[in-house]
Amino acid sequence: MSAPDLKRAAAERAIPLVEDGMRLGIGTGSTAAAFIALLGERVRAGLSVTGVPTSEATRLACEREGIPLATLEELPELDLTIDGADEVDGNLRLIKGGGAALLREKIVAVASRRMVVIADAGKRVETLGAFPLPVEVNLFGIGATLRAVEAAVAQSGCAGEIVRRHDASGATLLTDGGHAILDLRLGRIPDPEALSARLWAVPGVVEHGLFLGIADAAILAAADGEAAAVSVLGRL
Numbered sequence: 001m002s003a004p005d006l007k008r009a010a011a012e013r014a015i016p017l018v019e020d021g022m023r024l025g026i027g028t029g030s031t032a033a034a035f036i037a038l039l040g041e042r043v044r045a046g047l048s049v050t051g052v053p054t055s056e057a058t059r060l061a062c063e064r065e066g067i068p069l070a071t072l073e074e075l076p077e078l079d080l081t082i083d084g085a086d087e088v089d090g091n092l093r094l095i096k097g098g099g100a101a102l103l104r105e106k107i108v109a110v111a112s113r114r115m116v117v118i119a120d121a122g123k124r125v126e127t128l129g130a131f132p133l134p135v136e137v138n139l140f141g142i143g144a145t146l147r148a149v150e151a152a153v154a155q156s157g158c159a160g161e162i163v164r165r166h167d168a169s170g171a172t173l174l175t176d177g178g179h180a181i182l183d184l185r186l187g188r189i190p191d192p193e194a195l196s197a198r199l200w201a202v203p204g205v206v207e208h209g210l211f212l213g214i215a216d217a218a219i220l221a222a223a224d225g226e227a228a229a230v231s232v233l234g235r236l
């Protein structure tokens with residue numbers, strides 16, 4: 001079973017969680033894209049939802065599917081957010097932001113009564129950190145911010161290389177909010193809460209990709225022969 005099939009299997013399990021009339025946060029990335037395609041089918045079949053997209057890419061994908069949208073300003077409280085993740089640990093702590101959407105994703109998830117992650121089971125880890133941790137930073141003073149982030153990393157018991165993310169043309173990648181991304185290649189993050197607090201204390205850090213105490217459940221799809229075995233971490 002291919003990775004896209006597993007993403008679709010996780011997305012399929014999330015679809016029944018969407019009830020008529022819901023205000024729905026809609027995530028970003030390839031797994032969220034599988035969910036958006038399925039949600040579009042449901043909407044065309046008569047389901048009534050209003051979505052709040054977590055990125056411009058997701059907004060465009062939802063518009064193509066005919067999913068009604070609103071902004072978080074119009075709908076500041078959401079019922080449910082469905083989103084992907086780059087890593088999930090056993091305590092439903094996440095790394096997100098591989099697609100540079102972490103700031104809007106976190107704002108939307110925190111505005112939701114529930115957040116459910118959809119992912120292939122390869123995202124499940126014992127310790128966060130093999131995936132580089134994205135940190136969104138203001139462009140002003142980015143060199144000084146990088147040094148302060150290095151110090152924050154060291155003070156929280158981590159070590160590793162910090163790399164500014166570039167786009168395909170080699171320019172500094174800019175997020176939907178016009179910020180840059182620093183990717184922290186740490187290998188492992190023994191104390192995510194400590195690192196989170198240290199990063200938030202750095203002026204210039206807009207947000208980081210550690211989602212701690214935000215997700216309520218994770219739907220994980222693993223290959224089981226020709227089929228997908230879907231398991232749930234937490235409570236749906």
Ligand SMILES: O=C[C@H](O)[C@H](O)[C@H](O)COP(=O)(O)O
Pocket residue numbers: 027028029030031032083084085086095096097098099100101102105
């Ligand atoms: O910024 C992007 C998001 O956090 C994505 O949800 C995350 O990178 C997972 O993406 P994918 O489903 O493509 O693995």
